[in-house]
Amino acid sequence: MAVNKKPVSFQVNGRTIQATLEPRLHLADFLRDHEHLTGTHIGCEHGVCGACTLEIDGVPARACLTYTVSCEGAEVRTIEGLEHDPVMVQLRAAFTSEHALQCGYCTPGMLVTARDIVLRLPDADEARIRKELSGNLCRCTGYVGIVHAIQKVQQQRKVTT
Amino acid sequence: MKPAAFDYDRPNDLAAATSQIAQGDGMVKAMAGGQSLGAMLNLRLAQPQGVVDLRSIQELSSATETAEAVTLGACVTHARIEDRRVPDATRGLMPKVAADIAYRAIRNRGTIGGSLVHADPAADWVSTLSLLNATAIIGGPNGRREMRMEEFLLGAFETALGMDEILIAVRIEKFSANARWGYWKFCRKTGEFAEAIGGVLIDPARKICRAVIGATNGKPYVIHDARGIADQFDAHRAMQAVEAAGMGEDAYERQMHFVALQRAAAAIHTT
Numbered sequence: 001m002a003v004n005k006k007p008v009s010f011q012v013n014g015r016t017i018q019a020t021l022e023p024r025l026h027l028a029d030f031l032r033d034h035e036h037l038t039g040t041h042i043g044c045e046h047g048v049c050g051a052c053t054l055e056i057d058g059v060p061a062r063a064c065l066t067y068t069v070s071c072e073g074a075e076v077r078t079i080e081g082l083e084h085d086p087v088m089v090q091l092r093a094a095f096t097s098e099h100a101l102q103c104g105y106c107t108p109g110m111l112v113t114a115r116d117i118v119l120r121l122p123d124a125d126e127a128r129i130r131k132e133l134s135g136n137l138c139r140c141t142g143y144v145g146i147v148h149a150i151q152k153v154q155q156q157r158k159v160t161t
Numbered sequence: 162m163k164p165a166a167f168d169y170d171r172p173n174d175l176a177a178a179t180s181q182i183a184q185g186d187g188m189v190k191a192m193a194g195g196q197s198l199g200a201m202l203n204l205r206l207a208q209p210q211g212v213v214d215l216r217s218i219q220e221l222s223s224a225t226e227t228a229e230a231v232t233l234g235a236c237v238t239h240a241r242i243e244d245r246r247v248p249d250a251t252r253g254l255m256p257k258v259a260a261d262i263a264y265r266a267i268r269n270r271g272t273i274g275g276s277l278v279h280a281d282p283a284a285d286w287v288s289t290l291s292l293l294n295a296t297a298i299i300g301g302p303n304g305r306r307e308m309r310m311e312e313f314l315l316g317a318f319e320t321a322l323g324m325d326e327i328l329i330a331v332r333i334e335k336f337s338a339n340a341r342w343g344y345w346k347f348c349r350k351t352g353e354f355a356e357a358i359g360g361v362l363i364d365p366a367r368k369i370c371r372a373v374i375g376a377t378n379g380k381p382y383v384i385h386d387a388r389g390i391a392d393q394f395d396a397h398r399a400m401q402a403v404e405a406a407g408m409g410e411d412a413y414e415r416q417m418h419f420v421a422l423q424r425a426a427a428a429i430h431t432t
Contacts, residue, residue: 004168024163024202026199026203044162046204050264053266060265062199064199065196065267069169070214134352135267135352136264
């Protein structure tokens with residue numbers, strides 16, 4: 001079958017992207033292979049593991065279930081684009097101090113989800129945090145450190161606000 | 162885990178979308194949030210020639226409310242229902258169900274219409290909308306038609322939607338003030354597709370005492386007269402229903418579905 005490439009224009013980390021792509025190219029592959037934004041990791045490629053979680057129009061989404069041509073007009077933020085985000089600065093420090101990662105493969109997706117938890121559910125208790133983390137698989141930590149890191153940032157933000 | 166090549170279009174109106182799907186002669190798939198179809202494409206379980214993205218059709222994302230009912234466009238996301246950013250006809254049942262679908266990153270994109278049309282027996286809306294006996298509003302080249310959920314769902318991954326039709330919306334009749342409900346699902350891991358689903362609804366003012374057994378091998382099994390199950394839980398009657406739902410042969414499946422129904426009945430809420 002002849003492949004009809006499609007034009008698309010959208011924002012990645014505040015930068016305008018214009019490209020003409022095969023519709024089947026998902027966003028994680030596009031970001032990694034075309035834009036060299038390798039912070040977005042690829043695990044299961046069917047929406048289960050959470051490694052490719054990033055932000056589309058301000059909310060977490062799976063890059064592997066998002067076809068790049070369908071991003072017309074969208075604002076995509078990857079882990080690279082969150083480098084100076086104040087919540088992400090706090091989360092990175094807390095992930096370090098609480099030993100919330102070992103191999104690091106799940107970490108970019110985990111951080112995007114953690115940021116969503118901190119901002120959307122500032123009062124989430126441990127059970128709720130664990131439920132919210134169920135869409136991001138980590139095979140190293142047992143989640144204890146990740147939960148502690150999120151709780152730590154929740155506390156820090158309550159003290160400062 | 163890369164999809165086979167497919168063509169892609171994102172029309173702005175329903176007429177263009179239905180015409181593109183009709184021309185595809187069964188080989189063009191409509192896509193809403195893409196959280197079910199995307200996985201099927203990546204796994205190559207679905208290999209359509211084309212995908213028609215429905216998200217630019219405004220009507221499909223709308224939510225409207227009348228005195229009697231709430232109508233949710235097919236592209237309303239689970240997250241909008243979870244966050245109550247759309248009206249709720251069900252005294253908290255639908256927001257609760259939405260909150261437990263998969264994971265937030267999925268709920269931000271996944272839609273009620275997409276999940277329903279995908280018709281995975283283990284998916285939440287398939288069972289919930291059957292319990293509610295919601296109405297599917299369907300559009301096609303010959304105009305619109307409506308169907309109750311019981312007629313709309315035909316079996317596992319199968320609906321009454323024609324090859325040239327699109328699900329436009331679902332209409333849910335409002336619960337009365339004294340309606341009570343219970344919903345329970347077993348998942349091996351939080352957020353996964355359910356192993357067993359049970360749901361009960363008692364709404365005396367509307368003369369409804371209904372139950373549903375979901376995550377079966379086909380469409381959900383609706384018990385229209387659920388007296389003796391939804392209100393006073395009778396284990397014998399409940400087990401008969403589980404067997405009638407086709408879940409009686411395997412001991413594990415039978416027990417899971419029985420207990421899901423039992424816990425739904427026990428969890429009946431006054432909201």
